[in-house]
Each structure stands twice: as structure tokens, then as C-alpha cells.
Amino acid sequence: MSGLDALYQEVILDHAKRRTGEGLAAPAPGHAVGESHQYNPTCGDEITVRVELATGPENGEPVERLSWEGEGCSISMAAASVLAETAPGLTRAELLGLIGAFRELLRSRGTVEPDEELLGDAAAFAGVSRFAARVKCAMLGWVAAEESLGRAV
Structure with missing residues (x-):
């Protein structure tokens, strides 16, 4: 295991x-x-994800908080935790862009290098992309967040 893989594993754990x-x-x-x-x-x-946005045109609807509850493997719970830590302060559009970048990384089967500047700790899930059965685990909370943004009123 490379040093970077070990670091990524530590972030997930x-x-x-x-x-x-x-x-x-x-x-x-x-x-x-x-x-x-x-x-x-x-x-x-x-998992159940709740996204809370501050409303009003002057603030561009930033994410105030992303909270969740769920049960599952360490990959799905860690991915939700990373998302909850990353989302606050992002606008709706920025969060949707982040979710898209995460999805692209996970669907790459290990062929895409993670953009750590954009993804932050979510880059740690790059290794998960090599295991098709685990991609759904990592995406579960992120898909819920994406749907939550669409429902936010």
C-alpha cells in the first residue's frame, strides 16, 4: 500500500x-x-440526509448545515461524514458541482486522479472506485444530498 493510499484509508476510518x-x-x-x-x-x-439552506438572493442560498442519520458499512458512513463536513458554506450550485465531481471520481474505476483541491477529504474515496460493489456505498449519502437539494424549499 502506498503512503497516499494509507493516508486515504486513515481519513475514511x-x-x-x-x-x-x-x-x-x-x-x-x-x-x-x-x-x-x-x-x-x-x-x-x-441513510436520510437533510440539507438546510439559508434563503435569500443576497446570500446565494449557502448550505447552512447538512445532517444525516443512517446505518451501514464504514464506507457509506464515512462518505456521509465527509459530505457533512464539506458542504456548509457552499452554495447550492457549488454543492451540486462537488457531488458531480465525486460521482465522476467513483465511476472512473481508478482511471481519474482525484482533485484534492476540489474534493478535500472526499478524494480519499478514490480507491473505492476500483470496487464496483462499494461505489454505491460511497455514493449513498451524496445521492441523498443531491435529491435533498432538489427538494429544498
Whole structure:
């Protein structure tokens, strides 16, 4: 295992243990909220993601908070934790772009180098892309966030 692979594995294990954003948070009054529940029938992982956006044209609808609750493997829980840590402060468009970049990385089967500047800790999931059965695990919370953004009103 290369030094970078070991570092990435450490990031995933750390997020699987400390789980940033775990527990669905009550949204603040006046904020736009969207929620989505996703289930992976292949392995039984499931997650509910709640996205809370500050509303108003002056602030471009930044993500105030992304919270979640779920059960599953360390990959799906760590991916949700990374997302919850990364999302606050991003606009809706920026978060959708991040989700798209993460999806592209995971669908690459290891042929795309992660853009650490864009992805941050999510770049740690580059190795997961080589294991088709684990891609759905890593994407589960991110798909829920994408759907939550579409539902946020």
C-alpha cells in the first residue's frame, strides 16, 4: 500500500468513527430544507440526509448545515461524514458541482486522479472506485444530498 493510499484509508476510518453531521438537526426558522432517504438493497445500507439552506438572493442560498442519520458499512458512513463536513458554506450550485465531481471520481474505476483541491477529504474515496460493489456505498449519502437539494424549499 502506498503512503497516499494509507493516508486515504486513515481519513475514511477516522470519518467512520467520528461521523461529522450525524443526527438529523432541526432546521432554523426561515431556512429552506430538503430531505431524502436512500437505501442500497445490495448491502442494506440506508441513510436520510437533510440539507438546510439559508434563503435569500443576497446570500446565494449557502448550505447552512447538512445532517444525516443512517446505518451501514464504514464506507457509506464515512462518505456521509465527509459530505457533512464539506458542504456548509457552499452554495447550492457549488454543492451540486462537488457531488458531480465525486460521482465522476467513483465511476472512473481508478482511471481519474482525484482533485484534492476540489474534493478535500472526499478524494480519499478514490480507491473505492476500483470496487464496483462499494461505489454505491460511497455514493449513498451524496445521492441523498443531491435529491435533498432538489427538494429544498
